[in-house]
Amino acid sequence: MKRTITLSAAALILAACATQPKFDGPTYLNPNAPVEDRVEDALSRMTLEEKVGMTTAQSKFSSRGVPRLGIPEVWHTDGPHGIRPEVLWDEWDQAGWTNDSCTAFPALINLAATWDKEMSLLYGDCIGEEARYRKKDILLGPGVNICRTPLNGRNFEYMGEDPYLAGQMVVPYVKGVQQNGVAACVKHYAVNNQEFQRTQSNSVVDDRTLYEIYLPAFKAAVQEGGAWAIMGSYNLYNGQYNCHNERLLCDILKGEWGFDGVVVSDWGGCRDSEEAVRNGLDIEMGTWTNGLRGAASDSYRNYHMAAPYLEGLNSGKYTTKELDDKVRRILRTIFRTSMRPEPNYGRFVCPEHYQAARDIAAAGVVLLKNEDNVLPLDVPQGGKILLVGENAVKKLVVGGGSSNLKTAYEVNPLEGLQNAYGDNAEVAWVRGYVGDTSTSYNLVDTGQDLTDHRSPKELIAEAVAAAKDADYVIFVGGLNKSANQDNEGTDRYNTFLPYDQQDVIEALAQVADKFIVVNISGSPVSMPWADCADAIVQGWYGGTESGNALADVLTGKVNPSGRLPFTVPYKYEDGPIKTERQYPGIKEEGSKYWQTHYDEGIYVGYRWYDSKGVPAQWPFGYGLSYTSFEYSDAKIDKPAMRKGDKLTLTVDVKNTGSREGAEIVQLYISDPQASIDRPVKELKGFEKVNLKPGEMKKVSFTIDAEDLSWFDADKHEWVAEPGEFKALISSTGSDVRAELPFELK
Numbered sequence: 001m002k003r004t005i006t007l008s009a010a011a012l013i014l015a016a017c018a019t020q021p022k023f024d025g026p027t028y029l030n031p032n033a034p035v036e037d038r039v040e041d042a043l044s045r046m047t048l049e050e051k052v053g054m055t056t057a058q059s060k061f062s063s064r065g066v067p068r069l070g071i072p073e074v075w076h077t078d079g080p081h082g083i084r085p086e087v088l089w090d091e092w093d094q095a096g097w098t099n100d101s102c103t104a105f106p107a108l109i110n111l112a113a114t115w116d117k118e119m120s121l122l123y124g125d126c127i128g129e130e131a132r133y134r135k136k137d138i139l140l141g142p143g144v145n146i147c148r149t150p151l152n153g154r155n156f157e158y159m160g161e162d163p164y165l166a167g168q169m170v171v172p173y174v175k176g177v178q179q180n181g182v183a184a185c186v187k188h189y190a191v192n193n194q195e196f197q198r199t200q201s202n203s204v205v206d207d208r209t210l211y212e213i214y215l216p217a218f219k220a221a222v223q224e225g226g227a228w229a230i231m232g233s234y235n236l237y238n239g240q241y242n243c244h245n246e247r248l249l250c251d252i253l254k255g256e257w258g259f260d261g262v263v264v265s266d267w268g269g270c271r272d273s274e275e276a277v278r279n280g281l282d283i284e285m286g287t288w289t290n291g292l293r294g295a296a297s298d299s300y301r302n303y304h305m306a307a308p309y310l311e312g313l314n315s316g317k318y319t320t321k322e323l324d325d326k327v328r329r330i331l332r333t334i335f336r337t338s339m340r341p342e343p344n345y346g347r348f349v350c351p352e353h354y355q356a357a358r359d360i361a362a363a364g365v366v367l368l369k370n371e372d373n374v375l376p377l378d379v380p381q382g383g384k385i386l387l388v389g390e391n392a393v394k395k396l397v398v399g400g401g402s403s404n405l406k407t408a409y410e411v412n413p414l415e416g417l418q419n420a421y422g423d424n425a426e427v428a429w430v431r432g433y434v435g436d437t438s439t440s441y442n443l444v445d446t447g448q449d450l451t452d453h454r455s456p457k458e459l460i461a462e463a464v465a466a467a468k469d470a471d472y473v474i475f476v477g478g479l480n481k482s483a484n485q486d487n488e489g490t491d492r493y494n495t496f497l498p499y500d501q502q503d504v505i506e507a508l509a510q511v512a513d514k515f516i517v518v519n520i521s522g523s524p525v526s527m528p529w530a531d532c533a534d535a536i537v538q539g540w541y542g543g544t545e546s547g548n549a550l551a552d553v554l555t556g557k558v559n560p561s562g563r564l565p566f567t568v569p570y571k572y573e574d575g576p577i578k579t580e581r582q583y584p585g586i587k588e589e590g591s592k593y594w595q596t597h598y599d600e601g602i603y604v605g606y607r608w609y610d611s612k613g614v615p616a617q618w619p620f621g622y623g624l625s626y627t628s629f630e631y632s633d634a635k636i637d638k639p640a641m642r643k644g645d646k647l648t649l650t651v652d653v654k655n656t657g658s659r660e661g662a663e664i665v666q667l668y669i670s671d672p673q674a675s676i677d678r679p680v681k682e683l684k685g686f687e688k689v690n691l692k693p694g695e696m697k698k699v700s701f702t703i704d705a706e707d708l709s710w711f712d713a714d715k716h717e718w719v720a721e722p723g724e725f726k727a728l729i730s731s732t733g734s735d736v737r738a739e740l741p742f743e744l745k
């Protein structure tokens with residue numbers, strides 16, 4: 001029967017094709033012609049001026065098309081957590097449209113904490129649909145810069161400290177976005193790991209570190225995800241700005257990796273016409289006329305790749321070799337997006353996107369501590385939950401820089417718990433501390449008035465009094481998106497909680513019966529007060545559905561399965577960055593730039609803590625659960641492999657608790673006998689497995705020589721050295737459940 005249907009469907013398609021009129025317009029307009037044919041045809045019809053025109057911005061978020069040929073403009077949008085509100089033609093401020101309030105998805109660090117590739121695909125697909133609905137062709141995200149320092153203001157927009165985790169998580173996101181005919185523009189390429197002096201800082205990093213730590217996620221996005229766009233970063237590498245960095249763009253991205261998409265500058269990141277022309281920049285987007293410095297009338301005509309480029313072409317300084325390459329890439333992007341054959345509809349602010357945002361946010365929540373199983377909440381009928389702290393009510397979607405969003409709505413933690421309990425319990429809130437009272441960013445206003453002139457003493461006294469008769473006291477604090485917190489353009493000062501929140505936590509611990517701390521942040525927060533709390537939860541900027549998602553975990557509707565995508569240190573000084581040379585960098589007299597020396601090399605995050613034996617407060621990969629998992633029968637299919645072979649590792653994971661829940665099974669490889677210094681272990685696999693109580697599933701991983709290799713900078717190649725290795729199968733980051741030795745022959 002099935003066969004008959006298939007045959008008749010095929011016959012129908014053939015019949016339809018036969019009757020379809022022949023397309024007799026130009027090839028570039030033929031939706032069914034191969035993309036490369038369309039590109040060549042369009043290119044052959046363009047004037048020099050039209051070609052040059054395509055390489056620069058024409059407004060804050062659009063670059064030129066070719067109106068004469070009916071080739072549309074390219075519309076760009078932030079990214080990476082939702083679709084930015086429409087802005088005025090040449091202003092950052094929102095334009096005041098009433099139909100551009102998006103679904104705010106969780107921050108990328110929250111996505112990374114899910115360790116769930118399906119969630120990443122869902123995220124990419126949903127945000128891609130929102131972008132397409134809003135007629136955007138290039139989504140400025142995702143960001144995959146490695147969390148080198150916990151102080152980096154943009155850690156929340158990235159995917160953590162591990163190149164493998166970031167690489168695995170970025171690929172489905174890119175695919176999800178692009179299946180909607182929207183190009184994912186992976187940013188900020190590369191070695192852009194701090195905001196301090198971000199436009200004046202030169203990253204000095206050796207090749208092994210570059211290839212092992214800072215490039216793999218970009219490479220995965222390009223080669224496995226098939227990313228159609230890359231954004232150059234503001235900083236310099238090798239003494240050259242990254243938006244026109246010969247090595248990063250020409251040699252590595254377009255050379256070694258074979259990237260065929262478009263390189264977009266960060267806004268105002270292009271600094272030099274000739275370098276931009278010659279070193280692989282394809283579209284110059286900008287802030288003002290000339291880099292970041294002030295406006296002139298019709299400033300876009302003065303861009304490095306606008307009038308100066310045309311002059312250079314006319315005077316014979318440049319040939320059309322580079323220009324044609326740039327235009328081909330831009331045309332390819334257009335034929336992949338706005339002029340692709342498939343219909344382009346998209347969806348915006350729909351129940352499915354809200355649900356996805358909620359599921360992703362909840363899946364990333366990390367349970368750090370749970371003494372006496374104080375969580376999930378078990379509130380008696382008519383009982384009282386007291387929330388204390390600004391982040392229980394503060395709207396956190398607004399702010400933070402270019403990822404600032406205007407969202408359709410935002411559920412805060414107070415509302416989330418009130419939604420969960422309805423009339424069954426009293427869910428109350430008191431302030432506790434005053435943090436950031438700003439309520440608007442680029443004219444997007446939360447409508448909240450958070451002004452409070454009471455002293456810390458008064459606020460603590462109020463909280464303590466209210467806590468006394470509560471069944472549960474939940475402190476909800478952490479960071480926010482104002483300057484020197486999780487924020488573009490500035491870094492944090494230290495890893496501790498700001499606004500004297502520790503005082504509030506310590507005071508509440510004295511009186512609360514069951515005391516839970518929820519830390520909401522996008523980067524690591526040290527917790528010297530950890531002993532005060534019965535339970536600690538790491539929440540994130542969860543977007544539109546943030547509060548509902550948090551409530552889902554606190555109430556036990558969702559079992560916590562998030563794992564830390566970065567190491568949380570006891571204190572900053574424990575980490576690999578010890579000198580000013582390393583961070584924030586040094587500026588020698590007379591030198592134009594800050595030099596930031598990546599002296600710690602490959603020892604970033606857990607690679608550092610492991611190798612020095614320095615304990616972390618919460619290690620990378622850490623996270624608890626409401627249920628328990630037993631690992632058994634860990635096996636490797638053969639004791640040795642040769643290059644070109646694959647090894648399969650399996651382990652049975654059983655839910656031995658009484659609740660359904662997901663476990664993240666982590667695979668690390670250790671190379672104890674290497675001829676060079678190697679990390680104690682490196683993440684090389686992870687799988688999320690959902691199990692009902694009593695249920696058992698087999699989890700398997702496949703590894704090959706690539707997973708065992710390190711980058712030999714002298715030979716400029718990846719090397720897997722024969723010898724003994726160990727596969728460590730681990731539940732949470734430091735909880736190794738099985739060690740399987742094997743050999744590479």
Ligand code: BGC
Pocket residue numbers: 078079140187266267402
């Ligand atoms: C940011 C980018 C962003 C761009 C456009 C820049 O300042 O670094 O991440 O995509 O602005 O808003």
